[in-house]
Amino acid sequence: MSSLLQGVSLYLIGMMGAGKTTVGRLLAQQLGYGFVDTDDVITQATGRSINQLFAEEGEAAFRQLESDVLAQISAHIKLTVATGGGIVLRRENWSYLRHGLIVWLDVPVELLYTRLAEDTTRPLLQDPDPQGKLRSLLEQRQPLYAQADLHIIVKEGETPEQIANRVMAAIPSVLKTTASHQNVEN
Numbered sequence: 481m482s483s484l485l486q487g488v489s490l491y492l493i494g495m496m497g498a499g500k501t502t503v504g505r506l507l508a509q510q511l512g513y514g515f516v517d518t519d520d521v522i523t524q525a526t527g528r529s530i531n532q533l534f535a536e537e538g539e540a541a542f543r544q545l546e547s548d549v550l551a552q553i554s555a556h557i558k559l560t561v562a563t564g565g566g567i568v569l570r571r572e573n574w575s576y577l578r579h580g581l582i583v584w585l586d587v588p589v590e591l592l593y594t595r596l597a598e599d600t601t602r603p604l605l606q607d608p609d610p611q612g613k614l615r616s617l618l619e620q621r622q623p624l625y626a627q628a629d630l631h632i633i634v635k636e637g638e639t640p641e642q643i644a645n646r647v648m649a650a651i652p653s654v655l656k657t658t659a660s661h662q663n664v665e666n
């Protein structure tokens with residue numbers, strides 16, 4: 481599979497809690513790729529948590545850092561990249577994401593909520609109605625996530641391993657489309 485991909489990186493997008501970090505690590509192992517998480521790079525580079533950055537610098541400054549980090553990552557090949565849930569919001573980020581194959585992990589809001597209910601590390605969920613907040617964020621972002629090359633709809637009870645296997649199985653279908661386009665053009 482990794483030879484089929486010819487070093488093209490995978491970029492995982494989707495809502496917070498969708499499993500980008502968890503599934504991304506597994507995919508990197510299976511592909512023999514490096515693994516990078518944009519949220520982790522930001523926290524390591526700044527020495528501050530995402531919560532701190534949102535509180536002390538504001539969301540706009542965080543988004544700028546996120547774009548800067550993504551720009552640097554996109555210069556590399558053979559990576560599986562777990563992105564922050566809001567990476568799709570900035571148009572310039574798409575020019576970086578398009579360096580690789582973009583995979584949307586699409587998880588129902590109810591499932592996201594059960595996964596994140598105890599989690600206090602996502603500043604946008606510090607809301608009196610976190611489930612409603614997740615729903616409105618997803619509504620706003622859905623058309624953006626839908627621009628991914630691969631759309632993986634995750635069902636309740638699916639393990640990270642099963643999801644990673646489904647992504648691996650779906651990759652050739654996207655690469656085939658690219659190859660057939662090339663044939664038509666040639």
Ligand SMILES: Nc1ncnc2c1ncn2[C@@H]1O[C@H](COP(=O)(O)OP(=O)(O)OP(=O)(O)O)[C@@H](O)[C@H]1O
Pocket residue numbers: 494495496497498499500501502503519562563564565595596602637638639640643
């Ligand atoms: N398939 C799964 N089944 C059950 N729990 C899962 C699954 N995938 C991930 N989780 C759990 O859900 C939580 C969120 O997962 P993860 O951190 O990978 O999401 P994320 O998409 O990287 O979120 P963020 O955008 O906030 O970084 C974690 O506690 C993780 O262990």
Ligand SMILES: O=C(O)C1=C[C@@H](O)[C@@H](O)[C@H](O)C1
Pocket residue numbers: 495496519530563564565566567601602603604
């Ligand atoms: O969905 C979002 O906007 C976010 C998701 C996380 O990955 C972090 O990047 C941050 O909490 C913002």
Ligand SMILES: [Mg+2]
Pocket residue numbers: 500501517519562563564
């Ligand atoms: Mg993550």
